[in-house]
Amino acid sequence: MTAPLRTVSLAARRRFNVLGPALVLVLMLPVAVGVGSTLNAEGFERYRSTWLDASGWSVFGRSLGFGATAACWALAFAWPVAAWSSRLGAGARYTVLALAALPIVLPGSLLAVGWVMALGRDGVVANGLGIDKPWLTIYDKPVAAAAIGLRYFGLAALPMAIELRRLRLRSGFDHAYGLPGWSRWWWLTARPVLPAAVAGFVLVLVFAINDHIMASMFLVQTYGTQVLVALNAMLDARLAMVRCMPMVLGGLVVSYAVARRLRGASVGETHVVIDGESRGGFASAWGALSVMTLALGAPLVALAVRAGSARAVLAAFGEVSDEFQTTAVTLAIAVPITLAAGLALARAWRSDERAGRFALAALLVVNLVLPGSVLALGTLRLFEAGLLATWRDTAVPLAFALVARFTPLAALLLFAVGRRESATRRDAAKAFGLRAWAIARHIDWPAQRFRLAAVALVVVLAGATELEMAVLLTPAGDTTLGVRLYTMIHTAPDALVSAVALAYALALAGVLIAAGAAVTMHRHNGAPRG
Amino acid sequence: MAELIVRNLNHRYGERATVRDVDLSLRSGRVHALIGPTGAGKSTLMALVAGVVAPASGTVEERLQAGDESNGAARLGVVFQPAGLWEHMTAAQHLRLVLKPTGLGRSAREARVAHYLERLGLVALRDRVPAKLSSGQRQRLAIARAMVVEPRWLLLDEPLAHLDGSARNELLGLLRELLAGCGAGVLLITHLPGEAMAIADELSVMIDGRVVQTGEPEHVYRQPTDLEVARLLGGASELTGEVRGGVLMIAGVEALSGVSGPDGRRTLIVRAEDLAFTPDAQGPAEVRACRFTGGAYVLRVDVAGASVSVRSDRPIEPGTQGRVNWVN
Numbered sequence: 001m002t003a004p005l006r007t008v009s010l011a012a013r014r015r016f017n018v019l020g021p022a023l024v025l026v027l028m029l030p031v032a033v034g035v036g037s038t039l040n041a042e043g044f045e046r047y048r049s050t051w052l053d054a055s056g057w058s059v060f061g062r063s064l065g066f067g068a069t070a071a072c073w074a075l076a077f078a079w080p081v082a083a084w085s086s087r088l089g090a091g092a093r094y095t096v097l098a099l100a101a102l103p104i105v106l107p108g109s110l111l112a113v114g115w116v117m118a119l120g121r122d123g124v125v126a127n128g129l130g131i132d133k134p135w136l137t138i139y140d141k142p143v144a145a146a147a148i149g150l151r152y153f154g155l156a157a158l159p160m161a162i163e164l165r166r167l168r169l170r171s172g173f174d175h176a177y178g179l180p181g182w183s184r185w186w187w188l189t190a191r192p193v194l195p196a197a198v199a200g201f202v203l204v205l206v207f208a209i210n211d212h213i214m215a216s217m218f219l220v221q222t223y224g225t226q227v228l229v230a231l232n233a234m235l236d237a238r239l240a241m242v243r244c245m246p247m248v249l250g251g252l253v254v255s256y257a258v259a260r261r262l263r264g265a266s267v268g269e270t271h272v273v274i275d276g277e278s279r280g281g282f283a284s285a286w287g288a289l290s291v292m293t294l295a296l297g298a299p300l301v302a303l304a305v306r307a308g309s310a311r312a313v314l315a316a317f318g319e320v321s322d323e324f325q326t327t328a329v330t331l332a333i334a335v336p337i338t339l340a341a342g343l344a345l346a347r348a349w350r351s352d353e354r355a356g357r358f359a360l361a362a363l364l365v366v367n368l369v370l371p372g373s374v375l376a377l378g379t380l381r382l383f384e385a386g387l388l389a390t391w392r393d394t395a396v397p398l399a400f401a402l403v404a405r406f407t408p409l410a411a412l413l414l415f416a417v418g419r420r421e422s423a424t425r426r427d428a429a430k431a432f433g434l435r436a437w438a439i440a441r442h443i444d445w446p447a448q449r450f451r452l453a454a455v456a457l458v459v460v461l462a463g464a465t466e467l468e469m470a471v472l473l474t475p476a477g478d479t480t481l482g483v484r485l486y487t488m489i490h491t492a493p494d495a496l497v498s499a500v501a502l503a504y505a506l507a508l509a510g511v512l513i514a515a516g517a518a519v520t521m522h523r524h525n526g527a528p529r530g
Numbered sequence: 531m532a533e534l535i536v537r538n539l540n541h542r543y544g545e546r547a548t549v550r551d552v553d554l555s556l557r558s559g560r561v562h563a564l565i566g567p568t569g570a571g572k573s574t575l576m577a578l579v580a581g582v583v584a585p586a587s588g589t590v591e592e593r594l595q596a597g598d599e600s601n602g603a604a605r606l607g608v609v610f611q612p613a614g615l616w617e618h619m620t621a622a623q624h625l626r627l628v629l630k631p632t633g634l635g636r637s638a639r640e641a642r643v644a645h646y647l648e649r650l651g652l653v654a655l656r657d658r659v660p661a662k663l664s665s666g667q668r669q670r671l672a673i674a675r676a677m678v679v680e681p682r683w684l685l686l687d688e689p690l691a692h693l694d695g696s697a698r699n700e701l702l703g704l705l706r707e708l709l710a711g712c713g714a715g716v717l718l719i720t721h722l723p724g725e726a727m728a729i730a731d732e733l734s735v736m737i738d739g740r741v742v743q744t745g746e747p748e749h750v751y752r753q754p755t756d757l758e759v760a761r762l763l764g765g766a767s768e769l770t771g772e773v774r775g776g777v778l779m780i781a782g783v784e785a786l787s788g789v790s791g792p793d794g795r796r797t798l799i800v801r802a803e804d805l806a807f808t809p810d811a812q813g814p815a816e817v818r819a820c821r822f823t824g825g826a827y828v829l830r831v832d833v834a835g836a837s838v839s840v841r842s843d844r845p846i847e848p849g850t851q852g853r854v855n856w857v858n
Contacts, residue, residue: 009589009590424614425614427577427580427582427610428610428613428614428615429616431580431606431685432606432631433606438627438630442619442627443616447616447618
């Protein structure tokens with residue numbers, strides 16, 4: 001036998017993916033810097049003065065109680081939506097859940113202005129009924145909590161809808177066992193959905209507590225207002241941070257729990273299921289439609305009534321053109337970076353072995369669950385000194401905070417939408433010797449561009465409507481649209497505030513309608529032809 | 531002749547060892563089948579050989595001689611399981627894309643695409659995306675994509691998976707024809723013995739991450755190293771007892787006669803086609819069930835506390851007493 005001419009090694013080399021952990025570390029910087037700023041003598045003094053005093057606990061207790069009330073409302077609103085959506089086909093189900101989530105991506109200030117116009121002391125409802133001293137106003141805490149519950153009920157509806165759908169697919173023949181109606185509902189529906197309901201409750205609780213924009217506009221004193229007072233009136237960033245700490249600890253616990261759930265998230269699974277019976281849909285459909293109409297319709301109708309005319313709304317676009325520009329510039333910086341980082345993290349997460357997934361998932365969720373004010377306070381401190389200080393009074397700090405806040409969202413969405421995708425698609429390309437650029441151009445981009453656009457839209461909406469960080473980070477006189485709306489309610493006539501809010505809502509609706517049209521066209525044109 | 535040598539290959543998925551100390555070799559022009567139960571680590575081994583998964587330890591090397599590297603040929607062609615087709619591309623685009631790294635000119639590439647579309651019966655389907663193809667057509671596209679690069683090594687992971695009887699037989703015939711003429715060294719992964727026996731020049735059996743036996747297909751079938759290998763290649767039973775003068779005694783009962791080989795305590799692995807049942811009212815064996823399997827019957831026979839399958843040309847009533855003889 002002839003001696004071999006040469007020997008070539010073919011085995012792939014094991015490479016440690018440093019990009020994922022490195023990105024997470026950068027994204028965690030604001031939280032680390034913010035919390036770190038309290039870990040010194042001055043910080044300890046603030047801890048002592050806040051938490052060894054009844055006032056600190058009283059504010060925290062009030063936040064918790066208010067958040068829990070809002071979460072209870074949200075569960076009640078979420079149930080019919082989850083029940084109805086679980087009975088629908090895929091397209092209609094996603095539409096209903098997307099509509100339920102819509103109030104979350106509308107700015108808190110917009111919804112709050114709408115509710116104030118509807119249920120304020122001289123709101124549309126009171127005026128319409130001719131009541132001088134209305135007995136039901138948005139400034140009553142349970143009503144304010146209900147309004148916040150109507151913003152976040154989509155968060156509770158999602159896990160319950162998933163669980164209900166699973167039950168429906170699995171238990172189509174349960175009625176054959178002859179159990180009485182209530183017993184069947186309790187043992188075969190309510191009990192199995194309980195963990196999902198608890199998860200939904202906790203999620204809404206966290207988001208409701210951290211939403212200090214709506215709470216402060218409804219004049220509810222939660223920790224959020226204390227943070228604003230500490231930072232703006234007392235010029236004490238450490239004290240502001242210390243007042244966030246219970247929410248930081250709570251957020252870490254929630255992150256841990258969510259990450260444990262995400263750890264088991266598998267890649268490339270498909271299930272073959274047999275749909276079960278579909279009965280009693282009318283009540284849940286009626287309930288769901290009522291909730292969704294109330295959540296969006298009430299504030300928007302009140303705004304329309306108060307704005308007076310279409311001309312006033314058109315004029316409002318001119319009133320806030322500078323704020324539009326600031327918002328657009330900030331998003332132009334933040335969104336591409338968020339998407340690129342989200343893609344890199346989603347890829348790292350997909351390729352990571354199960355052992356590594358947990359740490360990455362836990363860190364990813366932290367920035368999404370912690371109060372926005374914590375990220376903002378950390379970002380403020382980051383941009384106080386050194387090279388970064390030159391950007392302090394620009395759109396860059398807010399853009400950076402938006403990247404830190406929403407990269408986890410982008411990564412989770414990109415991971416979720418790519419879950420069903422077979423990993424062998426890329427493996428095949430690699431095995432055939434295609435280079436990384438060719439794989440990106442010919443395989444990844446055509447297959448993923450639509451998903452990427454959809455996630456970009458979510459990030460744009462989330463960034464455009466974010467307020468908790470924007471309130472703290474936008475330079476004076478150069479604010480975003482949401483912040484302007486938040487501040488002008490105290491300084492401008494109701495008609496103008498309503499017109500601006502409606503203009504804001506119309507701009508967002510325009511983005512959503514364009515996205516919907518794109519989806520329709522994609523489905524129409526993208527269908528493979530034989 | 532080029533040779534692909536896998537040495538001491540190991541892979542872990544978290545805490546679980548999926549591939550353990552695997553040695554294997556492929557030679558150009560020969561088909562090496564790797565057979566094993568689901569979860570044995572076959573597909574992971576293929577991914578390691580294809581270089582898309584990194585091993586914990588071990589090497590995959592190819593030894594080349596002058597003339598082994600021809601222009602326009604790729605190192606690897608792979609059929610994955612699942613096929614890993616690119617859903618946004620037409621059949622022809624699949625073939626064009628994988629030809630790009632080969633360095634062939636445009637016209638040569640187009641000629642190659644046309645040739646393989648024709649060989650695999652995909653000419654009429656060249657402008658269809660995978661979603662518009664049937665299961666069999668998708669598998670043929672996956673095979674065409676692997677072969678169009680005229681690779682030195684062809685790795686086929688369950689190329690006939692998800693196909694029903696007639697489509698499977700049709701594609702099996704086509705695959706045998708294509709492999710005979712391609713000159714590549716082929717690693718064929720399957721869990722079906724029939725598929726492996728029909729195509730392979732060499733057969734390896736993989737169980738629980740290890741390659742437990744390698745050899746010519748008939749040798750592995752006739753001389754399995756243990757019961758697990760024997761069962762994997764076709765229904766087999768195990769009988770343990772004392773052999774005396776060609777008779778296997780179990781608990782003092784004559785369980786099986788016609789046994790070749792030395793006397794002493796032995797464990798025999800027997801298949802239905804190795805055994806025959808002779809009715810005898812005084813015999814120690816009893817037929818418990820009789821099943822028609824197409825062309826023949828398979829009896830389940832209890833003898834001396836053990837249960838064996840026995841092939842029969844005619845049906846025999848359950849409850850019939852008799853004797854079991856070794857016939858091969």
